[in-house]
Amino acid sequence: MTTEKNNPIKKVNIICAKGAIEDVYATLVMGNGAVMEGIETNLFFTFFGLDAIVKTRMDKLHTGVIGNPALRLPGGLRMPTWMGVIPGMEAFTSWMMKSQMAQLDIPPVSEFLDLITAGGGNIYACKLAMDMFKFKPEDLSEHVSGVLTIGEFYEKAGGEGSQIIFT
Template identity: 55%
Template sequence: MNTPEDRRPVKKVCIIVSRGSLDGIYPALIMANGARMEGIEASLFFTFFGLNGLVKKTMDAMKVSTVGNSALNMAMPMLRLPMTIPFPTWMGAIPGVSAFATGLMKKEMEKLDIPPVREFLEMISDSGGKIFGCKLAMDMFKLKREDLWERVDDILTVGQFYEDAAGSGTHILFT
């Protein structure tokens, strides 16, 4: 049994978004939004390929990764097929397959009232959540502030990210 001492509530989550596929970004968006709904502070730090979700020109066109994703059998029920049917990984490389899987996934998400990336980020930002870009990754991908979504709060160095995470009830999550 946990003692009351051990059960100190989560006060803040700082979530690192390092993946740039649709399935890579959503867990972070859902966790951040869910935190705000519980009254927990939330900040999202987009780094490396995760920045794909903040670039104005790419954020609305993120795709489900079908190459090297050996768990795509999970999506089989969306095609009314049993989940136990394996999805051959070579098929993921066929042109159009990723777009098809993305369309399918988006349809299912809409049914559950999960918003598209841009609208989801707006919701998180409206709720008081903070959206940050990683300075080093921006430099590496030759991105400027104006390439990013207008509502990004700031571009941070790793050190600044940790400063933002200060506090005894903060948890850092890597996705």
């Protein structure tokens, strides 16, 4: 028996603190993947990550085009930073990202939350960030099971074989 088999991951608790497409999808893919493996899953959205669970914003996320040295133009050339200030460049890049993901059958954020909760995954919002950004519980997706303080989050994250992941 290998160490991996002796110590399987039984629970993952993933924190998403940023609201760009790639940050949110890292959380959603890892969260959904855990649910699919039968791993207990808690997703905790805080700060700008809250956009992923706010109804009016969740399917309109963007990718940042300034300060992203890995960003490439179609064809593979690096995108110069100055191009990021061209009006519409961020919207275009975000549209490109979304269409590439759609081709791979990656669902929109709202549908992803639906898949995760259908499998028993839990979605939480951070109380402090909610207060800071003046969001109310009714602004959140129906898939959110609660607004938690950080203390409550740690309580839920406890247990043998449990991992906390910050994306």
